Amino acid sequence: MKIATFNAASVRARLPLLIEWLAENEPDILAIQETKVEDDKFPASDFEDLGYHLALNGQKSWNGVALLSRSPLSAVVKGFEDELFPNDARIIAAQIDGINIVNTYVPNGNAVGNEKWAYKMRWLERFRTFLDQRFRPTDPLIWLGDINIARQPIDVFDSAKLLGGVGHHPDEFSRLDKIIEFGLTDVFRTHHPEGGHYTFWDFTVPRALDRKIGWRIDHIYATNGLAKLCSDCWIDTDARRMERPSDHTFVIAQFDL
Numbered sequence: 384m385k386i387a388t389f390n391a392a393s394v395r396a397r398l399p400l401l402i403e404w405l406a407e408n409e410p411d412i413l414a415i416q417e418t419k420v421e422d423d424k425f426p427a428s429d430f431e432d433l434g435y436h437l438a439l440n441g442q443k444s445w446n447g448v449a450l451l452s453r454s455p456l457s458a459v460v461k462g463f464e465d466e467l468f469p470n471d472a473r474i475i476a477a478q479i480d481g482i483n484i485v486n487t488y489v490p491n492g493n494a495v496g497n498e499k500w501a502y503k504m505r506w507l508e509r510f511r512t513f514l515d516q517r518f519r520p521t522d523p524l525i526w527l528g529d530i531n532i533a534r535q536p537i538d539v540f541d542s543a544k545l546l547g548g549v550g551h552h553p554d555e556f557s558r559l560d561k562i563i564e565f566g567l568t569d570v571f572r573t574h575h576p577e578g579g580h581y582t583f584w585d586f587t588v589p590r591a592l593d594r595k596i597g598w599r600i601d602h603i604y605a606t607n608g609l610a611k612l613c614s615d616c617w618i619d620t621d622a623r624r625m626e627r628p629s630d631h632t633f634v635i636a637q638f639d640l
Contacts, residue, residue: 390631414486418447520566537578568610
């Protein structure tokens with residue numbers, strides 16, 4: 384099974400890139416973040432024509448997540464399904480071929496100490512509860528998406544400079560660590576323990592991709608049983624060079640099931 388994640392920064396703006404990439408790479412599952420469109424305006428037929436089933440959780444102009452799958456999706460969950468917590472179209476989960484897939488667009492946080500930062504902290508804590516309520520560490524589970532946290536010094540181009548800022552802050556590390564302690568493995572790091580690999584390059588930085596000024600904030604995690612079946616995980620930097628790219632690129636994992 385080949386599974387990929389991609390922050391599209393607008394699925395409609397990135398539609399030609401997505402169609403070309405899917406036709407060339409043929410993943411079994413693609414998790415998309417920042418679709419930025421209501422479900423009834425999502426370009427579903429373009430993906431269905433390629434043989435994909437869809438599950439959507441979108442909203443106008445902001446956020447939005449989607450799952451594309453060659454196999455039918457069941458047990459679809461949108462958001463936390465919690466009246467006490469806002470549903471801002473950041474989670475879509477489903478069962479696909481007996482595997483639980485959870486696609487998330489974690490809040491950015493905006494600025495350390497402000498209201499959006501506090502929301503990110505609460506969101507991460509609520510996500511750990513979400514896992515505890517719905518799954519067990521022995522379940523076949525893959526969590527992937529734009530996590531908006533570069534957890535290790537090697538996940539950013541200059542940790543000394545960036546440490547303590549949004550995306551590379553100890554408060555984020557501690558909350559992500561608690562999520563991982565559920566029983567998850569970062570499958571990219573299993574195959575690539577060295578630095579210099581990134582998934583996001585800021586458009587405001589000239590030639591950021593060529594200069595390797597990036598962040599690894601798009602992740603694929605798996606519970607331990609599945610992680611042992613992951614034969615490879617890689618970042619497709621070529622897609623970042625395509626016409627009208629997102630500021631993120633695709634991360635792909637191969638599981639030998």
